[in-house]
Amino acid sequence: MADVIGPSSSSEVVENGEDNLWRGGGWWERVRDMCRAIRGSGLGFGVCAALALSNLDADSQGKYGVASLCGAMAGGLSRLGRCELGRVVADCGCGSHPSECTTLFNLKGLLRSFSDSSGLHVNFSKSFLVPVNVSEEKSSHLAQTFGCDVGSMPFTYLGLPLGTTKPSILDFSPLVTKIERRLSGISRFLSYQGRLILLPPTVINQIDRYQKHCLWSGGDINRKGSCLAAWDIACRTKEKGGLGIVNMKNQNVALLIKYMDKFYNHADIPWVSLTWSKLYSNNSTPPHARSPIGSFWWKDILKLMDKFLLMAKCNPCKGNSVLFWHDNWLQDTVKSSFPQLYSFTKKPKCSLWFFVDQSLDRLFHLPLSIQASNQLTDLQAVLQEGVWDPEEDDYWVYSWGSSTYNSRKAYKCLQGSYEASPLFSWLWSAGNLGKHKFFFWLLLRDRLNTRNILRWKNKFLEDYNCVICSNSVVETSFHLFFECPFSSDCWNYLSIHWNLSLQPLDMVIEARLAFGSPIFREICHSMLDHLDN
Structure with a gap:
C-alpha cells in the first residue's frame, strides 16, 4: 500500500521505493493504485480522497471529473457495508481561498456521488474531522461544510486508539471494559465447553484475567479458588494436552x-x-x-x-x-x-x-x-x-x-513443544457432548474438585474420605471413578476392566485396546458423566 508522506503543499506518494509527485505525469495511475490499496478502510478512503482532490488543479478537476474519480474510489469502498466519512485527517490545505473551497465542495460531491451510485451512504452526523496542522478557523469551516464535528487525537478507529503518541493503558480501558462486560454477562449461562468456544482472541494481560474468570468462575470476578488448571496448560493445543485457548501474548x-x-x-x-x-x-x-x-x-x-x-x-x-x-x-x-x-x-x-x-x-x-x-x-x-x-x-x-x-x-x-500422551488428541475427537469431553480432560489432568483437592486448597471439611464406600479411603478422582466398589461394578457391567497398577493415561490406553470396539471412547465419556451425576 502506498504511504502518504509530507505536507499539502507538495504531498508525495512513495511507491516501490521511488518518490513521485502527485502533480504531473502518472497522477491518475497513483490515485487508482491508492484506491485499490485502501479498500475496506474508511480512514484510508478519507485521506486518499482529500489528498487527491487537494493536489488536483482546476483544469485537471474538470478533465477527470468527480464521476470518474468516484469510479476509481469504488474499488476501495466495495467491501464497506456502510460507508462513513471515516475520520478524515484534514491536512489538505482547504480553507477560505476560492480554489480551496472548490476542492472542498468537490470532495463532498465525490462522497455524495459515490453514495448515490452505490447505495453506501455517508453518515456525516456520526463522523468527525481531525485537523492536523490546520488552524481552528479552517477546521471549523471544514466541519461546517461537511456537516460533522471537529475531533482531536487520540481517537478510536476500529475499536482501538489512534494518535501521534504511544497509547497508554487508560486509552485501552474502554476496549477491556467492553470485553469484560460481554464475557461476564454471557458466561453464567454456558457450560465449561460453551465458555471455551466463546473465548475471544483479544489483547493481553487484563483480558487474560477476564478470560480466566469466564472459563472457571462463570464471569464472577470476586469468586476465588475456582481455577481448575494452570492457564499455561489451558493455552496449549488439544493435541499437547491443553484446551486450545489462544495465548494472546504469544x-x-x-x-x-x-x-x-x-x-x-x-x-x-x-x-x-x-x-x-x-x-x-x-x-x-x-x-x-x-x-x-x-x-x-x-x-x-x-x-x-x-x-x-x-x-x-x-x-x-x-x-x-x-x-x-x-x-x-x-x-x-x-x-x-x-x-x-x-x-x-x-x-x-x-x-x-x-x-x-x-x-x-x-x-x-x-x-x-x-x-x-x-x-x-x-x-x-x-x-x-x-x-x-x-x-x-x-x-x-x-x-x-x-x-x-x-x-x-x-x-x-513461541508456544514451544511439549510431550503429551496421544490420549488427549483421542478424547477430543469423540462424538459426545462438549461438556463430557471437558470433564474427561479434567479427570485425566486430575483437576476435578474432589475432596483431596479441596483439602489442598485449604477448604475445611469434616471428613475427606470417600462418601460412597466404607473403606476410609481419601477421596481422589482416581479412587472415585475407578477404584471405588460402586464404580468398579459399573465398569464391570460394561465389560471394561482397568489395570489399576498403571498410570491413569496408560491404564486408559490398555483398556481401550482390550475392549476392541471403536465406541469405547463414547462409552467412557457417557459412563463418567453418569458416575459424576
Missing part, C-alpha cells in the same frame, strides 16, 4: 514479528527503505546490536529481536544485518565455534560486512596466541567458502524450512 508477538521479517528481508515497501536509509545507513553494526532509536513503535518492535532469532537464521549476502560473532549464520555462532579467537576481538558487535572488509589490526588485539591464530586460519577458510555479494541484501530462513514468514507457525514456535 499471538500478539507472532503478528508483530511480521514487521521484523519485512525489515530484515528488505521488503520493497516504503517504511522499510526509509528506516534502513535514515536510521541504519552505517553497515558496520546491525540494527539489533545498537541502542534502540526511532519512534516508540519501532523501539517496541526491536524488543522482539530475541524471539525473532529463535526461529530465524540469516543467509548473508551483503552481511550488514547479521552480527558476525553472536548471530547464528553458520551451523553455530562464531563466538562458540572459535572462543579463543573471540577473546582477542576489538569489535564484538560488528557485522559480517564490517569483518570481511577490515584488516586484522582493526579487528583483533595483536599479537594472537597460537590457539587463536589456528582458529583464525580455520575461520578464514570458512569465509572464503562463502558467497558475499555487496549488491544483494541478506535474507532470513525460518525454522520451518521456508523464507516466507507464517504467523501461525511462528505462534507454534
Whole structure:
C-alpha cells in the first residue's frame, strides 16, 4: 500500500521505493493504485480522497471529473457495508481561498456521488474531522461544510486508539471494559465447553484475567479458588494436552514479528527503505546490536529481536544485518565455534560486512596466541567458502524450512513443544457432548474438585474420605471413578476392566485396546458423566 508522506503543499506518494509527485505525469495511475490499496478502510478512503482532490488543479478537476474519480474510489469502498466519512485527517490545505473551497465542495460531491451510485451512504452526523496542522478557523469551516464535528487525537478507529503518541493503558480501558462486560454477562449461562468456544482472541494481560474468570468462575470476578488448571496448560493445543485457548501474548508477538521479517528481508515497501536509509545507513553494526532509536513503535518492535532469532537464521549476502560473532549464520555462532579467537576481538558487535572488509589490526588485539591464530586460519577458510555479494541484501530462513514468514507457525514456535500422551488428541475427537469431553480432560489432568483437592486448597471439611464406600479411603478422582466398589461394578457391567497398577493415561490406553470396539471412547465419556451425576 502506498504511504502518504509530507505536507499539502507538495504531498508525495512513495511507491516501490521511488518518490513521485502527485502533480504531473502518472497522477491518475497513483490515485487508482491508492484506491485499490485502501479498500475496506474508511480512514484510508478519507485521506486518499482529500489528498487527491487537494493536489488536483482546476483544469485537471474538470478533465477527470468527480464521476470518474468516484469510479476509481469504488474499488476501495466495495467491501464497506456502510460507508462513513471515516475520520478524515484534514491536512489538505482547504480553507477560505476560492480554489480551496472548490476542492472542498468537490470532495463532498465525490462522497455524495459515490453514495448515490452505490447505495453506501455517508453518515456525516456520526463522523468527525481531525485537523492536523490546520488552524481552528479552517477546521471549523471544514466541519461546517461537511456537516460533522471537529475531533482531536487520540481517537478510536476500529475499536482501538489512534494518535501521534504511544497509547497508554487508560486509552485501552474502554476496549477491556467492553470485553469484560460481554464475557461476564454471557458466561453464567454456558457450560465449561460453551465458555471455551466463546473465548475471544483479544489483547493481553487484563483480558487474560477476564478470560480466566469466564472459563472457571462463570464471569464472577470476586469468586476465588475456582481455577481448575494452570492457564499455561489451558493455552496449549488439544493435541499437547491443553484446551486450545489462544495465548494472546504469544499471538500478539507472532503478528508483530511480521514487521521484523519485512525489515530484515528488505521488503520493497516504503517504511522499510526509509528506516534502513535514515536510521541504519552505517553497515558496520546491525540494527539489533545498537541502542534502540526511532519512534516508540519501532523501539517496541526491536524488543522482539530475541524471539525473532529463535526461529530465524540469516543467509548473508551483503552481511550488514547479521552480527558476525553472536548471530547464528553458520551451523553455530562464531563466538562458540572459535572462543579463543573471540577473546582477542576489538569489535564484538560488528557485522559480517564490517569483518570481511577490515584488516586484522582493526579487528583483533595483536599479537594472537597460537590457539587463536589456528582458529583464525580455520575461520578464514570458512569465509572464503562463502558467497558475499555487496549488491544483494541478506535474507532470513525460518525454522520451518521456508523464507516466507507464517504467523501461525511462528505462534507454534513461541508456544514451544511439549510431550503429551496421544490420549488427549483421542478424547477430543469423540462424538459426545462438549461438556463430557471437558470433564474427561479434567479427570485425566486430575483437576476435578474432589475432596483431596479441596483439602489442598485449604477448604475445611469434616471428613475427606470417600462418601460412597466404607473403606476410609481419601477421596481422589482416581479412587472415585475407578477404584471405588460402586464404580468398579459399573465398569464391570460394561465389560471394561482397568489395570489399576498403571498410570491413569496408560491404564486408559490398555483398556481401550482390550475392549476392541471403536465406541469405547463414547462409552467412557457417557459412563463418567453418569458416575459424576
